[in-house]
Amino acid sequence: MTTLLVTHEACLRHDPGAYHPESPARLKAVLDGLSGAPFGKLQHRKAPDADLGDIARAHPRAFVEAVLAAVPKNGHAAIDADTVLSPGSGEAALRAASAIVAAVDAVLEGTATNAFCAVRPPGHHAEPQHPMGFCIFNNVAIGAERARKVHGLGRVAIVDFDVHHGNGTQAIFERDSGVFFASTHQSPLYPGTGARSERGVGNVFNVPLAPMSGSNEFRTAMSEVILPALDAFRPELILISAGFDAHRADPLAQLLLEEADYAWITERLLELAAKHAKGRLVSTLEGGYDLEALSGSASAHVAALVAA
Numbered sequence: 649m650t651t652l653l654v655t656h657e658a659c660l661r662h663d664p665g666a667y668h669p670e671s672p673a674r675l676k677a678v679l680d681g682l683s684g685a686p687f688g689k690l691q692h693r694k695a696p697d698a699d700l701g702d703i704a705r706a707h708p709r710a711f712v713e714a715v716l717a718a719v720p721k722n723g724h725a726a727i728d729a730d731t732v733l734s735p736g737s738g739e740a741a742l743r744a745a746s747a748i749v750a751a752v753d754a755v756l757e758g759t760a761t762n763a764f765c766a767v768r769p770p771g772h773h774a775e776p777q778h779p780m781g782f783c784i785f786n787n788v789a790i791g792a793e794r795a796r797k798v799h800g801l802g803r804v805a806i807v808d809f810d811v812h813h814g815n816g817t818q819a820i821f822e823r824d825s826g827v828f829f830a831s832t833h834q835s836p837l838y839p840g841t842g843a844r845s846e847r848g849v850g851n852v853f854n855v856p857l858a859p860m861s862g863s864n865e866f867r868t869a870m871s872e873v874i875l876p877a878l879d880a881f882r883p884e885l886i887l888i889s890a891g892f893d894a895h896r897a898d899p900l901a902q903l904l905l906e907e908a909d910y911a912w913i914t915e916r917l918l919e920l921a922a923k924h925a926k927g928r929l930v931s932t933l934e935g936g937y938d939l940e941a942l943s944g945s946a947s948a949h950v951a952a953l954v955a956a
Contacts, residue, residue: 649927651953652760653682654751656695656743659767661736665724668732669900669937670782675768678933681943682766682950689954691760695747695767702749703742705793706786706820711777715741715784728780741769741784744932748791748887751930756799756885762918762953764890765932766946772814772889772934773839781812781839787932788889789820792827795885802826805883807874808833809866809913810891810934811901813842813854817889822848828881830874832857832866834894834901853877857894862904866894870913878920886921886929888914892936892945900937907941907948914952927956 660672682690703712718725719738726732744767751763771788773781792804805828806821808814813833818841821827828851833842835856842854855869878886892910894903914931921929931949936942 649761649956650691651689651950652693652751652754652763653690653766654693654695654747654763655679655766656747658736658739658743662740662769663734663736664732670769673939674936674942675766677939677943678766678946681947686951687954693750695743696750698742698746702794703745703785703790705797706789707776712785715779730781731779731783737769737784743767744769744771744787745785745790748787748930748932749794752791752794752885755928755930756795761927762921762929762956763931764950764953765930767933770891770934771932772808772810772817772891773812774816775819780816783816786816786820788887789817791887791930791932792821796826801884803828803881803884804887805878805881805885806830806887806889807878807917808889808891808934809894810889811894811898811903812838812891812935814889815839815841818846818848818852822852825849825851827851828878828883829853830878831855832869832874834859834903837901857903859902860904862896863906863909866905866909867912870916875916875920882924883920884925886917886925888917888929888931889934890931890946890949891934892942895936895938895941895945897938897941898936907944910945911948911952914949918952918956929953
């Protein structure tokens with residue numbers, strides 16, 4: 649079993665401002681956590697140059713080009729109230745997208761069993777024609793479309809355990825029965841979507857969690873709703889939107905998860921990947937804004953991938 653770690657130093661050069669929570673320090677904390685002896689067997693790869701055609705499977709090409717044209721040469725440019733571009737943001741967003749493309753290729757071609765993309769900016773709020781919530785391009789959706797349109801998979805699953813609902817991912821796939829989308833998230837909380845009643849064409853499974861919910865509520869949601877539905881879907885590939893901001897220490901939300909919860913759900917998803925998808929699983933970083941909690945949680949997640 650081989651776990652691939654895909655990242656790129658350009659992702660550190662997306663700088664939305666000194667007081668913005670989605671800071672370059674987040675990625676540095678994750679990479680520092682994955683640099684120790686327990687992760688010596690990780691296979692490292694730099695995210696390649698991006699092909700705009702890959703991104704254009706999830707977003708209209710004209711939108712992609714307009715976003716890249718909006719990247720400032722100096723200073724900052726806000727594209728919504730929360731999403732700010734700096735001179736390094738264009739390459740960072742392209743490398744974040746190309747990382748999951750490279751990871752999907754590696755896993756589906758058999759050169760890695762599973763993979764983690766340590767990248768930023770995150771992606772799961774990005775709708776087809778609307779960057780938002782710190783997100784520019786929807787990385788996990790780009791990976792799903794790579795798996796389907798290039799590798800010919802018929803059933804791809806996306807599981808999102810970020811504390812915020814992955815509204816962008818849902819918007820891209822809610823009318824597409826070939827993609828399963830499931831999310832646990834705090835509610836009420838930004839972006840205000842993700843009700844249980846939002847079912848797409850029967851392919852969407854949302855489990856909102858009340859503020860102050862912790863391990864029991866999270867594990868029950870996964871065990872009673874999401875994991876059985878995922879098992880019934882029989883995915884050929886599992887993708888994870890791996891946000892770690894449901895941790896009890898995170899400043900942007902009020903859920904109470906611990907590192908052990910991220911290890912637990914990773915192990916459960918790996919079991920289903922082994923059952924249905926030849927072990928093939930690709931994870932990409934989403935949120936997480938307390939640096940110590942983010943580093944520990946991402947390390948627990950990747951340790952489970954390595955141990956699979």
